[in-house]
Amino acid sequence: MSEIRTLIVDDSSVMRKIVERALRQAGLDLAAVHEAGSGSEGLELLKAESVDLILSDINMPAMDGLEFLRQIRAQNLAPGVPVVMITTESSEEHVRQAIQAGAQGYIRKPFTAEQVKERVLPLVHAA
Numbered sequence: 001m002s003e004i005r006t007l008i009v010d011d012s013s014v015m016r017k018i019v020e021r022a023l024r025q026a027g028l029d030l031a032a033v034h035e036a037g038s039g040s041e042g043l044e045l046l047k048a049e050s051v052d053l054i055l056s057d058i059n060m061p062a063m064d065g066l067e068f069l070r071q072i073r074a075q076n077l078a079p080g081v082p083v084v085m086i087t088t089e090s091s092e093e094h095v096r097q098a099i100q101a102g103a104q105g106y107i108r109k110p111f112t113a114e115q116v117k118e119r120v121l122p123l124v125h126a127a
Contacts, residue, residue, distance in 0.1 A: 003031030004124055005049070009042040009056040009068060010086065015109075019055055019086065025113035026120060039068030046077040053124055054078060055107075058087040058094055066094070069101045082123035086111075
């Protein structure tokens with residue numbers, strides 16, 4: 001896969017830019033980067049746009065990342081698209097819930113481009 005269409009969901013616009021920069025530093029050729037400030041915004045975007053990769057924060061107001069992930073699966077949006085959760089949680093419980101809900105991986109904040117590369121590249125190259 002050469003050019004990757006990505007959706008980054010985070011309630012912080014600064015964090016969305018940091019994630020995008022880390023993806024580029026990890027060597028991903030991003031054809032399009034869609035941003036959503038909430039899980040519900042992310043769901044609406046997925047109804048209109050097709051993407052190859054989704055990165056979502058877990059802790060967001062209104063609809064958190066876990067509910068966003070459950071809704072993606074329940075509504076059959078983005079079937080087969082890898083979802084990577086981004087979390088500040090040191091709690092293994094959140095990570096376990098994310099994996100059970102269908103996430104293919106997770107990244108803990110703060111992260112480096114190298115960590116993003118290790119977690120994300122295998123997912124997009126397997127697609």
